[in-house]
Amino acid sequence: MGEATGATGDRVAVAEDFVAEARASLEAAVALIRHGVGQLDAEQVWWRPREGVNSVGNLLLHLAGNLRQRFGSVIGGGPDDRDRFGEFTERGPIPKEELLRRFEEAAGRADEILATLTPDRLGRTCRFQLLAGEAEKSVLGVVIQSLTHLHGHAQEILHMTRMQLGEGYDFRQPSGVPPEPGGGA
Template sequence: MSVFPEVSAHPAAAFLQQSRAQLRDEYVPKILACLDRLQDKDVWWRPNPASNSIGNLVLHLCGNARQWIIASIAGEHDIRVRSAEFSADGEFDAATLARLLETTMKDIDAALANLEESRLSETRTVQGFSMTVLQAVYHVVEHFSGHTGQITYITKLRIEEDLGFYEAAADGSVTTRW
């Protein structure tokens, strides 16, 4: 599946389509592939006390996305407890974290699918920051990107293998394999 799907010629629709595709078809599958290859002890491994484990990052991504998309845009009650995302230490196994991420992604994708383009310019306040709905969506996408990279890196450290997300052909073209 391409992370660059054919999108609408209308910029607002294209933005929403691409945002959904990046989250649903690239970042979440990569994180799930990492969780699938790790033992539970590796999911909660921290390189040092100042760093987060993969488990913390998955909880953090779910909490952040629910707060910024589900609560601030879709209008559901904000139940996030941010500090709990970082204080967790082994409470959930990899399979439970994977299910949480999948459920969160389904909810986010549905909220974005139902978001009318005209609402992208509306203003929201999240964590004390005032922004447009477009900026909130953009934040969630770039936030997922950064933490997906961290999760991928930690996974490679723990399993000491390449994850095989890309296959390069002799002509320089690349095939995704997640």
């Protein structure tokens, strides 16, 4: 095998590994959010510790909007119909099931788009609107930034769930492992 073929093969392997890890990361964040939101009732989904702090419902709307915009529009080339302001000003009560449906639909579409990414596509540059103007990043950069954003809000949702449920919070356990007192994610 020649050097060019080897380098191309390495590039393809790295891209495939990156896409596999990105898809696993997306699924892990979705599972964490499902776990937390699944323990909340309709009122708790829209609870906020104080005015000026987002509810879990707002965060779900925000994440669905962000995933649709970044993966569906910026990477996938679809229309950008995001209402970012509305994600944060909504006060509900949109039912929990509807919020999760919107979020999971956006995450599913993000996963579909991730599955199509090639080494060439990962290196292409995207231009998109931010609050402070236009940004330019590689597709790889958009994926990393989007997944980091998703995981940050997933932890925020989990924290808000634990704040509300206290001792009633049900810790996640790896399958087949009995729960440890006071431990878990």
